[in-house]
Amino acid sequence: MSRVARLNVNPTRMELSKLKKKLSSARRGHKLLKDKRDELMRQFMILIKEDRQLRAEVEAALSEANRYMAVAGSVMQREVLETALMLPKQEVELEISEKNVMSVSIPVFDAKFKTDDSSDIFSYGTAFTSIDLDGAVMALSDVFPKMIRLAEIEKACQLMADEIEKTRRRVNALEHIMIPDYEETIKFITMKLSENERSTTTSLMKVKDMVLKQSHNYH
């Protein structure tokens, strides 16, 4: 895929110096964006690693909670189970702050519980409920901080993946299109200018010859 195109400009010194300036800022921009991309990528890979591990842990814990729940559902009546969970004592709210990673703004979640007492996760008396329900609720409560962190990391990964893709496109556009185009056009103008210069020199020499010949009869 090679498509170096000369830009449509007049071959003048003015354009030449303009293009040279553009080329140098394109090169500088390319370097900066490349650094940005590399740093984003480095941080992204760290996050992905954590994300992977955390997701595996969360999925394992949730599967366990689900197993408890399935058992609870089989020994208790569905309605009793639902009623037991209907009026939670606990309440969760999220406080959100911002983190800036290489100009990507990433939300940071901080879970706030209404009550600090960990036994408040049980919204029911134990008389009519199965012990497996307790197990399920406990397992969920244990894994919940990890789930919040997971939500945070997955969002961060998605946002960073977007930014990396954008940055990569910009780097590629500069590297493969804009910079080669500028270089090609600069080369063309330089050649055109020196060609003009040569032709001017030649005609000057010719004129000089003619003038000398006329006035002094020189050869």
Add this chain to the structure above:
Amino acid sequence: MSEMYKVAVIGDTASVSGFAALGLSVFRETEPDKIKKLISRLAASDFAVIYITEPAAAMVKDTINKYRSSRLPSIVLIPAVEGNTGDGMRALHEAVEKAVGSDILN
């Protein structure tokens, strides 16, 4: 800015009921159209995190993808009671593929 945000869980009754005890907003929904509307509604209000079971998420993939690049909400796939389908992990691989250009995990 100290506005408080909420956490939602969407999925079939058996998979999501337990979360109610933690004080999350639980939505027992299994129909694609209703889930789509629900996600849009939650995203527009003050829900920052939406956990959705993998089978429910599989039905509304487009809607979920729509929120991938927006700052909030964070939509996270969790396994349902029937077991882990691996969709959650797959989403992670997709993010890597988007960023790197190819899936470099495994």
